[in-house]
Amino acid sequence: MSTSIQTDVLIVGLGPVGAALANLLGRYGIRVTAIDKSTEIFNAPRAIALDNEALRILQMCGLEEGAFETVAIPEVRMHSPAFGQYSRAVTAGAIDGHPKLVTFYQPELEQVLRQRLNQYPHVTVQLGVALQSFQQQDTHVQAVLQDSQGHAIQVSARYLVGADGASSLVRQALGQDFKGKTYAEDWLVVDAKNAAKAIDHVEFICDPKRPTPHMVAPGGRQRWEFKLQAGETREQMEHPDTVKRLLPPWATPGQDIEIERVAVYRFHARVADRFQVGRAFLVGDAAHITPPFVGQGLVAGLRDVANLGWKLAWVVQGLADPELLASYTQERQPHVRAMIDLAKWMGRLVMPSNGITAFVTHGVMKTLGHIPKLRRLFEHLEIKPANRFKQGCFVPPGANSVLTRGGQAPQTWVRRQASSPTQTTTALSDDVLGTGFAMIGFGVCPRSNLTATERARWEHLGGRFLQIDPRGRPATSPPGDAWEDIGGSLLPHPLPHGWVAIVRPDKVVMHDGPATDSAAILNLAIHELKPIAAH
Ligand SMILES: Cc1cc2nc3c(=O)[nH]c(=O)nc-3n(C[C@H](O)[C@H](O)[C@H](O)COP(=O)(O)OP(=O)(O)OC[C@H]3O[C@@H](n4cnc5c(N)ncnc54)[C@H](O)[C@@H]3O)c2cc1C
Structure with a gap:
């Protein structure tokens, strides 16, 4: 059937x-x-x-x-047997409305x-x-x-x-x-729960003999990952006796922690x-x-x-x-x-191939950490590649763009003023921009330089209009469309007079420019969307 x-x-x-x-x-x-x-x-x-x-x-x-349980991690620490803590990444705080x-x-x-x-x-x-x-x-x-x-x-x-x-x-x-590539090394992952005591951060113990990342997770959980040594097999490592042998000095299975699941993995x-x-x-x-x-x-x-x-x-x-x-x-x-x-x-930092490589790699990292510019690269996650496109569905940046076209628009807290202060609404800006396209006017009504036909075309394509004002500045848009940037990170800095931007549903900036060019900006963004001729 x-x-x-x-x-x-x-x-x-x-x-x-x-x-x-x-x-x-x-x-x-x-x-x-x-x-x-x-x-x-x-x-x-x-x-x-x-x-x-x-x-x-x-x-x-x-x-x-x-909606699901999380634990915010303030710090990632890197340890080596020779140098102790040789580096760290500061992960406390938030970016775009969410913990780092x-x-x-x-x-x-x-x-x-x-x-x-x-x-x-x-x-x-x-x-x-x-x-x-x-x-x-x-x-x-x-x-x-x-x-x-x-x-x-x-x-x-x-x-x-x-x-x-x-x-x-x-x-x-x-x-x-x-x-x-498939890595030749295998790792034992141990997840445990109901820990009597736990760290509040992530630590990488970069011991070439047995590299071990270790971290805290919700529900009194902790995870350890142990690199297998030559000759160790999956069966041996997944055996409860092996886990009991590896977990001290952090915890003793059955006494102050409960083993939830173990598995040997090979990474790719x-x-x-x-x-x-x-x-x-x-x-x-x-x-x-x-x-x-x-x-x-x-x-x-x-x-x-x-x-x-x-x-x-x-x-x-x-x-x-x-x-x-x-x-x-x-x-x-x-x-x-x-x-x-x-x-x-x-991976090369965490699992150096031998003691000499470990000593040199971790020593170099520790030394570089004394140079503030280089320390910031790691400590403030500046080495993390930005999710910014070189090519794609956006208008390439020009000499006058102030936003990062092809990159994510920042998210911030915004507030809509109502006639009564008790009806004031505060929201994350992505929720206000909605699930479709948005044309934002920064300190200016985004519709002001568009004809009725242009506005209707944009709305037909799932676009909406919103005004974002600096905190405390009275809005000039119709009520409901104007919000104040109370988090202070969505508005471009410095804010050019009357600026507009087009943001995609995934919050990537497609185009930006002066409000006097609104019609051209809108048309170029629509062109990128390649709407079919009938529309
Ligand atoms: C030890 C370990 C630690 C990790 N840590 C992190 C981390 O900290 N952070 C992070 O971001 N990522 C981490 N990852 C990676 C992350 O777990 C995966 O990237 C993620 O689970 C992949 O999700 P997925 O939905 O693409 O695939 P999967 O979760 O593999 O889902 C694929 C689904 O497809 C179904 N399926 C397969 N074939 C068919 C078929 N023919 N018909 C119908 N259904 C099919 C399967 O049943 C399965 O449900 C880690 C991975 C490992 C192994």
Whole structure:
């Protein structure tokens, strides 16, 4: 017996990345079928750290602060046997409205993302259903699925997204090489809970004999990762006696801590040649995998879906030409590679190959730390590659741009004044900008230099207008459209008189310039969107 389904987007794999994409497309009103071959959430120890960018994307997916438990991490410390603490990264504080670094429990996040899908009647989830094969046609993708009873399901989807993890069938079916390296070293990951005492930070014990990252996580949890030594096997290392032997001096299993899960992993650094082939896309681990030393595997997958989600939605709704989708690989791949390079570099610090290399590497890091400019690079995470595009769907920066076109617009707290002070609303600016495009006027009404036709065209394409004023300055826009930048980081500094900007649904700045050029700015941004001629 075979059933058949028609959908706009078929998401293969409902891990954290597939589930985040399903939520985004759900918010955009797109008809989605999301499948996973497993009926359960994968419970092995995997992602534990998320940065402010990941938290901002989860906010875009509709997750409010507190939707899942997190622990803010104030500091990452690097230790060496020869030099003690030889370096550190300060992760206290917030960027764009979110803590710079938190730890979390991946199965809880996945659970929350799946639960949130229930609110979208146009998103269908099928668990215990595996992709078997698919073929691309001119107008759609024809996929064959199989449910847990062995029944075949035929799906006709306008687009297919492979969020099916590192061994992706979608990637293999697309004939994509997964170029890169698999590390020769194995690591034992130990997750424990109900700790009587715990550190409040992340520490990397960079002992060449047994490198050990160690960190705190929600629910009284702690994680240790132990590099295997020559001759040690997976079976030996996953044995409870080995864990009991390794955990002291931090804790004693069974006495002041409970072992939750252990697993031996081998890390990889690999990137698919292309993240798009025709109507099929790769996101998350299906597209790239990284060593976990900078905690960026899942974060990169979330960046993928923030980038791809709105593009698919606008194309499916007929508001943009499918040509727009080519900008997904163009914008994402260079950043993925840069982040993997950083993780590899960090890996060399964490797991130097021998005592001499450790002494030299950690000694050089300690010495460089005395030079304030170089210390800041590491200490304030300035070595982290900025998520800023060289090419893609934005108007290239000109001599007069004051915002970072092709980079993320900052997020800040904004306040809308009402007639009564008790009705004043305070919100994070991304929530105010909304799920579509926004034309922002900084200290100026963004509509003021546009004709009624231009305004209507923008609104038809899912664009809205908003005015952001410096704190305390009376608004000139109609009530409801004007907000004060009370966090002080969304307005350009210094603020040119009457400035406008176009921000994409993923909060990337597309264009900016003087309000007197509003019409040209709007038209160039719309041109980048490649709307189909009828619009
Ligand atoms: C030890 C370790 C530590 C890590 N630490 C961090 C960290 O601190 N921070 C961070 O950001 N990242 C970290 N990562 C990486 C992170 O866990 C992964 O990047 C993330 O889980 C990938 O999510 P995904 O949704 O792309 O893939 P997965 O979670 O692998 O999901 C893929 C889904 O696809 C389904 N599937 C597969 N094939 C099919 C098919 N044919 N049909 C239907 N369904 C299918 C699977 O059942 C699965 O549910 C770590 C990884 C490891 C191993």
